[in-house]
Amino acid sequence: MAQERFYYSSKSSPLISADESIVNQILTMYEDGTSVGLIKETFPDIKINNNLYMFLPYVITDDICDCGKPLYRKTKGRTSFAAELIYCPACRHDETPDCLCKTCILKRKNELEARKMHFYKTWDSYYDNTYNSDIELSNLSIYEEVQLVILIHEYFNKESKSFNFINARLIEVNFGVRQLPTEIFKFTKAFIDKKILIPEKEVEYSTSLDHYGDLGLFQPQLTLANCQWTLNLAKDGTTLTVGEIFNYLVKKDYTAAQREIFWKECYQESIINYFEYSTRNYANFDLIKQNLELIADELFNHYSLSKAYRLIYYGIQRTLTHKAKYSTTIKSANSYLRNLMLSNIEKYNLPEHKPNLKDFNPVELSESYFTHYIKRYILRSNQEYFYYNLADIRHKF
Incomplete structure (x- = not known):
């Protein structure tokens, strides 16, 4: 049958x-x-x-x-x-x-076209309401100015005249995920939050952009990869191109007070990097952040980096001996190193002890994009800055 x-x-x-x-x-x-x-x-x-x-x-x-x-x-x-x-x-x-089947393929195609039409209409309205005014370049802090130069230098594509984060130089993290260096990612996100860095109005449709929140409000999920980005800055009311912003910032002449602020940032980063490197690799503990910042501030007021590194080296070696002798906890080791550093900072600043503190130049440590730019392009620093204390820096500026 x-x-x-x-x-x-x-x-x-x-x-x-x-x-x-x-x-x-x-x-x-x-x-x-x-x-x-x-x-x-x-x-x-x-x-x-x-x-x-x-x-x-x-x-x-x-x-x-x-x-x-x-x-x-x-x-x-x-x-x-x-x-x-x-x-x-x-x-x-x-x-x-x-x-x-042909019917479903055509149906999905028509539905997608309808969604796209609705999205672009909604997106245009959202964009005009959200990014309706330029931000004055003069309102940026000196830190943001440097960060902006770094961002433009690293990720602006002159040919497309937009920021290219899709094919940009990335770093690889766990499980093969590739992303911006953490330092750059943080200030890039801050620029987006402040509407300094904004998406181009012309975007390709994507489901991440065509997104609505719990209350049914249009909330596009903007990422560095799903649209092109540009700057939302003006100077004296005139909107500037990214190229014009870059040229203005790299040629800007900072005051002596501003350069001292920049130098302090570079100095303290160097101190913190050396402390973290030394305590983690040799002393097997991390210095508490408050102690680290306190010591860095005191060193900045009196010592060049070369002599500050010598004091840190002394402090770490003495702390290692102390730990081995008394089997101290991490907390007590922190207290011992802090007190020893503050004591030596005061001691070797006295005239009778200053000659006994020699320069020390350890292996070169990595530095941030920010510090690298400051030292090279604003302070125009050669190695001699390593041997300048605050008084020398002020005189030079």
Whole structure:
């Protein structure tokens, strides 16, 4: 008897050659939860195996597909095949979100075009309301000015005239994820939050941009990768290009007071880096942040980096000896090193002890983008800055 009511997705199904009434019995038993083993025993002449569900047919229904042909239904499977399946052999419609029948493909295409049209209309309104005024260049802090120069230098594409974070120089972190260096990422995010760095109005549609919050409000999820970025800055009311901003900032002449502020940033970063490197690698503990900042401030007021490094070296060596002798805790080691450093800072600043403190230049440590730019382009520092104390710096500025 021909199986007019069934459609088989697998032409190797052992049920194809069986009588339709037997196939109906097998389907009924399977739907009732009968074990595959018992079904095999009931119909020994049919080569049924444990993959029975894969070979069960779709059964014709009274529903009609958009193409005009009848739809077929496959009973729910067990475990990982728990969904009921629908299929049209004529056009391959299967009622899944990614159905590849011509009707569904066209329907999804039309829906996408409609979403895009609505998105661009909503995006234009959102953009005009959100980024409706330039920020005056004079309102930036001197720190932001330097950070902006770094950002432009590292990630601005002169050909596209926009920031290119997609193909930019990135660093690799855990699990192969690639991202901006942490220092640059932090101030880039701050620029976005302050609307100094803003997206270009012309964007490519993406689901991350076409996003609505819990209250149904349009909330595009802006990332460095899903749109192009530009600067939202003006000088005396005139909007500037990124190139004009860069040229203005790199040529800016900072005052002596501002350069002293910059030098303090560079100095303290160097002190903190050396302390962290030394305590972590040699003393096997981290200096508490408050202690670190206190010591760095005191050193800045009296010593060049070369002599500050010597005092730090002394302090670390004495602390190692103290730890070995008294088996101190991390807390007590912190207190000992802090007190020793403050004592030596005061001691070697006295005239009778100053000559005894020699310069010390350890292995070169890594420095931030910020410090590198300050030293090279604003302070125009050569190695001699390493040997200047605050009084020398003020005289030079």
